[in-house]
Amino acid sequence: MATKPNRTPIPSCLVIGGCGFLGSAIVKSLLEKHPSCRITAADIRLVNQLADPKINYVTVDITDLASITSVVENAKPEVVIHTASPVHGLGKEIYMKVNVEGTRNVIKACQEVGVKVIVYTSSAGVVYDGSPLINTDETEPFPIVPYDAYNDSKAIAEVLALEANGEKGMLTTALRPAGIFGPGDRQVVPGFITVAKNGQTRWQLGNNTNMFDFTYIDNLAIAHILAASTLLHQHASTGATDPSVDQRSHLDGTSLFITNGQPVYFWDFAKAIWCHYGVYNAGSIVMPRGIGLIIAGLAEGFSKLMGREPGLTRFRVTYSCAHRYFDIRKAKDLLEYEPEVSLSEGLRRTIEWFKAEEAKAKA
Numbered sequence: 001m002a003t004k005p006n007r008t009p010i011p012s013c014l015v016i017g018g019c020g021f022l023g024s025a026i027v028k029s030l031l032e033k034h035p036s037c038r039i040t041a042a043d044i045r046l047v048n049q050l051a052d053p054k055i056n057y058v059t060v061d062i063t064d065l066a067s068i069t070s071v072v073e074n075a076k077p078e079v080v081i082h083t084a085s086p087v088h089g090l091g092k093e094i095y096m097k098v099n100v101e102g103t104r105n106v107i108k109a110c111q112e113v114g115v116k117v118i119v120y121t122s123s124a125g126v127v128y129d130g131s132p133l134i135n136t137d138e139t140e141p142f143p144i145v146p147y148d149a150y151n152d153s154k155a156i157a158e159v160l161a162l163e164a165n166g167e168k169g170m171l172t173t174a175l176r177p178a179g180i181f182g183p184g185d186r187q188v189v190p191g192f193i194t195v196a197k198n199g200q201t202r203w204q205l206g207n208n209t210n211m212f213d214f215t216y217i218d219n220l221a222i223a224h225i226l227a228a229s230t231l232l233h234q235h236a237s238t239g240a241t242d243p244s245v246d247q248r249s250h251l252d253g254t255s256l257f258i259t260n261g262q263p264v265y266f267w268d269f270a271k272a273i274w275c276h277y278g279v280y281n282a283g284s285i286v287m288p289r290g291i292g293l294i295i296a297g298l299a300e301g302f303s304k305l306m307g308r309e310p311g312l313t314r315f316r317v318t319y320s321c322a323h324r325y326f327d328i329r330k331a332k333d334l335l336e337y338e339p340e341v342s343l344s345e346g347l348r349r350t351i352e353w354f355k356a357e358e359a360k361a362k363a
């Protein structure tokens with residue numbers, strides 16, 4: 001049995017990737033939950049800055065050791081939350097450079113400056129190889145053949161972050177979110193909205209018996225803050241890792257799946273988005289997965305010849321027919337993590353935000 005987590009207020013925190021979707025939500029939650037925290041938000045591009053004098057925005061490129069070291073030295077944070085990563089769908093080289101070498105640089109800089117706690121944002125995809133993930137927990141090993149370069153690089157970076165646990169007095173943990181969505185989302189919900197705009201919502205790939213996990217952004221931001229303040233408390237009380245504590249109840253040196261804890265049928269999630277968006281004809285034509293893969297293969301070949309982006313890809317077919325949901329009991333035990341915003345309320349807030357943004361753009 002895990003012991004009840006104790007927490008310590010976070011006096012200073014550097015959020016790397018602090019202008020990104022997740023990073024800026026963490027900054028916002030820190031302002032709310034730890035109002036006296038000195039916050040530095042560092043990112044390679046300073047966009048979406050919150051107008052609050054308590055936040056110090058700085059430019060950083062984590063692939064450059066001197067750049068990240070100087071940011072950590074100036075910020076002198078007790079806690080570093082590292083969310084930076086390129087988006088999914090790019091080449092292997094960029095993932096190895098930013099996620100692997102960049103994370104190595106972040107760890108080195110933190111060790112040099114004496115940071116106490118690192119919370120690394122990993123991904124639920126680190127255990128995915130295309131096989132079904134059904135209520136998967138943290139005992140699931142990394143796959144022998146990773147699904148793609150992005151997930152491979154996230155797994156390598158997670159291992160680097162966790163191996164640094166206990167070194168030079170620093171405690172580390174890794175959170176593995178699945179399908180983050182919310183206002184400001186650039187990946188999950190925009191994909192479904194594009195399908196609606198292209199008039200393709202009638203098509204459903206597969207028979208919709210596959211369950212999927214998604215995570216509302218604010219729940220995930222709070223999970224990061226819970227992890228940071230719990231580790232900070234542990235640091236203050238034991239100085240580092242405590243080998244006398246049952247290994248299963250260690251937050252340091254371990255990874256936790258974080259989701260909304262409400263797995264849903266993949267196409268039910270899509271249909272809910274489209275209904276909120278005002279499209280009600282979804283899913284009336286079911287295309288079996290096998291046929292979808294053949295058509296996607298042809299579409300990819302044709303698009304390559306024409307120099308265009310294919311609308312349907314084998315990745316999208318496989319993904320939308322996959323079983324992918326996770327057991328989050330470990331996060332509930334070790335962090336007392338409880339998703340505050342339900343999936344349906346999260347979707348409502350998200351689509352309202354997208355509609356408002358579209359209205360602003362038209363005005």
Ligand SMILES: NC(=O)c1ccc[n+]([C@@H]2O[C@H](COP(=O)([O-])OP(=O)(O)OC[C@H]3O[C@@H](n4cnc5c(N)ncnc54)[C@H](O)[C@@H]3O)[C@@H](O)[C@H]2O)c1
Binds near residue numbers: 022062087102122124
């Ligand atoms: N979005 C999802 O569904 C999802 C799912 C699982 C895991 N994750 C992980 O969550 C984290 C946050 O994702 P997000 O959706 O907020 O992405 P995002 O693209 O909105 O934010 C990532 C931020 O990292 C910054 N960044 C990229 N390269 C950098 C560099 N070299 N130096 C400094 N900053 C750099 C970007 O400018 C960006 O602001 C990432 O680590 C991602 O791998 C995301």
